[in-house]
Amino acid sequence: MKTLRRLLVLVLLLLLAAGGTAFWWLHQPLPLPADSVDLSIEPGRTPRGVAQDVANAGVRVDPRVLWLWFRLSGQDRQIRAGSYELDRSxxxxxxxxxxxxxxxxxxAVTLVEGWNFRQVREALAKAEQLRxxxxxxxxxxxxxxxxxxxxxxxxxxxPDTYTYAKGSSDLAVLRRALRAMDKRLEAAxxxxxxxxxxxxxxEALVLASIVEKETGRASDRGLVAGVFANRLRIGMPLQTDPTVIYGMGAAFDGNLRKKDLLTDTPWNTYTRxxxxxxxxxxxGRAALLAAVRPDATTALYFVARGDGSSHFSPSLDEHNRAVDQYQRGLARGLPPAAVRQDRPPGTKAE
Known part of the structure; x- marks a missing residue:
């Protein structure tokens, strides 16, 4: 009887030691070959295969022991495919x-309101771990x-911030951004x-893009859209510099000159x-909404004040007076862009 008791005690001690060792192992950081390790789990991978993938990634662990842990946890069939990052902890x-x-x-990669597609492609090309x-x-x-x-x-x-798994395709990001614009445009x-x-x-998308580029202060966005809506109603040219600049492409050197306003392109809203x-x-969303629901206004002109806001005028005479007033800022050392205006026919470009 004493021998049996001793045997039972020994077995119990062994079980406790094994349990303690397992508990210790489960909470010990895995040995990694570097501060971080990338782990890719393909769809349909078995739990045994996942354990082997961990070892193949450079983690110094017996894949058989890791697979046994997956099995005993009861969660081995819940492992998801994806791209993971392991660290020292x-x-x-x-x-x-x-x-x-x-x-x-x-x-993550951020596509900024007002960017053109060339800038979008540049951002995607520089995005970390994006294929x-x-x-x-x-x-x-x-x-x-x-x-x-x-x-x-x-x-x-x-334009928004899009997250993606490491190794994802840039086409996948573009597809999400395309669908997002479809949804926002439809709603607007x-x-x-x-x-x-x-x-x-x-047409709403085209006008919204112009409003986006022409608005220096968010509170003016509806009025800027209102000016362009008024011009479209009466057949007046939009005469907006950003469209001319876009049509110039790589030829734009940062300065818009009178000859540029007179050089016809499909995007020159002075000549067309x-x-x-x-x-x-x-x-962005605000520009889309402004384009389809502009503020009610009689204004047909606007000029930048130099502080980000614009002065809106219903007549050419008032507009010219505003231009004279705010162009004096050039003499005070303000940059030309601070007084860039919506120019009616006959006004002088730089």
Whole structure:
């Protein structure tokens, strides 16, 4: 009997020691070859395969022991595919928790309101751990990849911050931004004013892009849109500098001259009436709403005051007086951009 008791006590001690060792192991940081390790789990991977992937990533752990932990936890079938990042604090317990939650290693890229598509592509090319599948593709080819053949890329992507898993395709980010703009534009167009001069949502997108580029202060956005809506109603050229600059492309050197205003391009709203053929930038939500529901105003002109705001005028005489007043700022050392104006015919460009 004494021998049996001793045997039971020994077995119990061994079990306690094994349990203590397992508890200790579960809470010990896994040995990593570097401060951080990338781990990619493909869809359909088995728990045993996941354990092997961890070891293959450079983590110094016996994959058989790790797989046994996955099995005993009862969560082995809940592991999610994805891209993960392990650091020096990762333990077997926290690793499984990360894999079950799908807590992927995400990066982010921000597309800024007012950017053109060239700037969007530059931002995507510089984004960390984003696969450059669009590299070498023309803009039209990118739109074909996004199932929008024949649709100009300019202005079709919603400016926002987009997160993505490491190794994701830049096309996936563009697809999300495209769908986001579709949704925002549809919502804005549904709220259009009954007397809007715009014929469809595409025209709203074009006008919103101009409003985005012309607005120095958010509180003026509705009035800027109102000026352009008034001009469209009476067939008056929009005469807005950002469209001219967009049409010049790489030829624009930072200074807009009178000859530039007189040089015809499809986007020159001094030489052509109506809206340009495409957007000139990415408008944000506020610009979209301003384009379809502009502030009620009799103004046909506006000039920058130099503090980010604009002065709005219903007549050419009043506008010219405002131009004279605010152009005096040049003599006080303000940069030309501070007094850039919506120029009526016959006014002088730099």
């Amino acid at each position: 990762t333990t077997p317990r926290s690793l499984l928790s990360k894999l079950v939650r799908g807590d992927e290693a995400l990066r 450059p599948d669009t590299a070498g593709l023309a803009d039209a080819a990118i739109m074909e990849q996004l199932q929008r053949p024949g649709v100009p890329a300019e202005g079709r992507f919603f 167009w549904a709220q259009r004013a009954p007397d809007t001069p715009l014929r469809n949502a595409d 009436a109506g809206l340009p053929p495409t957007p000139i930038a990415m408008p």
